[in-house]
Amino acid sequence: MLSLRTFDTARFLADIWQKRPLLIRGAWDDWTNPLEPEALAGLACxxxxxxxxxxxPGPNRWELEHGPIAPERFGALGDCPWTLLVQSVDHHVAEVAALIESFRFIPDWRIDDVMVSYAVDGxxxxxxxxxxxxxxxQGLGRRRWRVGPRCDDTARLLPHDGLRLLADFEPVKDWVLEPGDMLYLPPGFAHEGVAVGDGCMTYSIGFRAPSRGDLVSAWADHMLDRLDEDDRYTDVDLNPGADPGEISTAALARLHDMAVGALADRAAFATWFGAYIxxxxxxxxxxxxxxxxxAADLGSGAAGPLRLERNPAIRFSFIRQNAGEVTLFAAGRTYACNGPAAAVAQRICxxxxxxxxPEVTSARPLPT
Structure with a gap:
């Protein structure tokens, strides 16, 4: 088992990443839980x-309730086992956002958010x-994780409107995690986590994996907004056909090029994807x-010392262009940067x- 103290990222990416689960005991030397349960409940409200x-409420029975959760709701839950899950806590709590720093050997654009859960016994x-x-x-308390084989969309699910629960779950691994322990799960592996005792908090650092369907749909929608209505099919070299009911090979090739060619601009795709992601x-x-x-304030020094801190809720990425040039993407916006501004853009990311x-900023301030 590896520890983040001596974590070999190259080995992890080569042997573990998207291949098999990995348990890491004592991933941090001095683990400190970054968020109190009461603060998590406050976010859920x-x-x-x-x-x-x-x-x-019973064996193989789960009930789902979407937030916001009324504060008095927590006091009325009774003895029924329950779990509270809050998405994107890293956007609101700097100490939770700091957890992501340990995982930046994976590109930032792949990082989704940190979901935090709190559970009572069971x-x-x-x-x-x-x-x-x-x-x-594992942040507080203990949680038992059982992990099964890899699944796909053919896996049989229990009937439930909001939860995709496996009807057939056969675990092959069984671990109880203590505070500071960590479990990595690749996509598709069946798993179940159950709190062992009250006061169980788990931090889930999830990674984005756009589906082909979502990517094609979003890219096509983007391009549709930019297509000229007058750009239509033409066949000025049309010749008489032997069969009037046939769609000819030449026509199909031209039509296919019209449809696919509009989406084939790699440079346009790169710029769109940076903003999209x-x-x-x-x-x-x-x-x-x-x-x-x-930007003028920064360049003149009127804003005081140029000490910058990124908002953890804002996503930043960049794409290299020609020598000394990058395109910066921030919160879905696009900025062309060159020279000193390109260096600043990479530093921000x-x-x-x-x-x-200040001299770097005054040479070429970033657009705002």
């Missing part, structure tokens, strides 16, 4: 934050499988600062906080 409450969400990679970090997950949240600082040389 907010209308702008996605949360779920899962109860298990609480869980049932046996299931996910279509993404996840690191499950960094777009905010939830438009209901407004992360604009109370005081706006312009690399570091959560840093001090910036």
């Amino acid at each position: 907010e209308a702008e934050i996605e949360s779920r409450l899962v109860q298990q 609480g869980g969400v049932g046996p299931h499988f996910d279509q993404y990679d996840v690191f499950l970090v 960094t777009a905010p997950k939830d438009e209901r949240l407004d992360w604009a600062p109370e005081e706006q600082i312009s 690399a570091d959560a906080r840093f001090a910036l040389d």
Whole structure:
């Protein structure tokens, strides 16, 4: 078993990543739980934050309730095992966002969010499988994880409107995780986590895996908005056909090129994808600062020392262009940067906080 103290990322990516589960005992030397249960419950009460409450009133029975959760609801749950799950906690709690730093050997654009769960004794969400990679970090208490073989969409599911629960679950691994332990699960592996005792908190660092269908649909929708209505099929070289009911090979080739060619611009796809993958997950949240600082303010030094800190809810990525040029993507927006600005753009993507040389900023400030 590996520890993050001596974690060999190259070995992990070559031998483990998307291939098989891995248990890491004592992943941190001095693990400290970054969020109190009461604070998690408070987040679940907010209308702008996605949360779920899962109860298990009986064997093979699960009830799902979507948030926001009323504060008095927690006191009325009784003895029934239950689990609270809150999405994107890293967007709201800096100490939770800091967990992601340990996993940045995987490209940032692949990182989705940190979901945090709290469960009482016996609480869980049932046996299931996910279509993404996840690191499950035990924060408080103990949780028993049972892991089965890899599944696919042919797996038989229990009837439930909101939970994809496996009807046939045959675990092959069985571990109880203590605070600071971590379990990595690749996509598709069946698993079930059950709290052992009260006060169980788990941090799930999940990774994005766009489906082919979602990617094609979003890219096609983007291009449809930019197509000229006058760009239509033509056949100025049309010749008489032997059979008027036939769609000729030449016509099919021309039509196929019209459809596929519009989507084949790799440079346009790259620019679109950078904006697409960094777009905010939830438009209901407004992360604009109370005081706006312009590029001119930064360049003149009027804003004071240039100590920058990224908002953990904003996604940043960049694509290299020609020598000394990059395209920066932030919260779904696109910025062309070259020279000193390109260096700043890469620094923003690399570091959560840093001090910036005013001379670099004044040479070419980033657009705002």
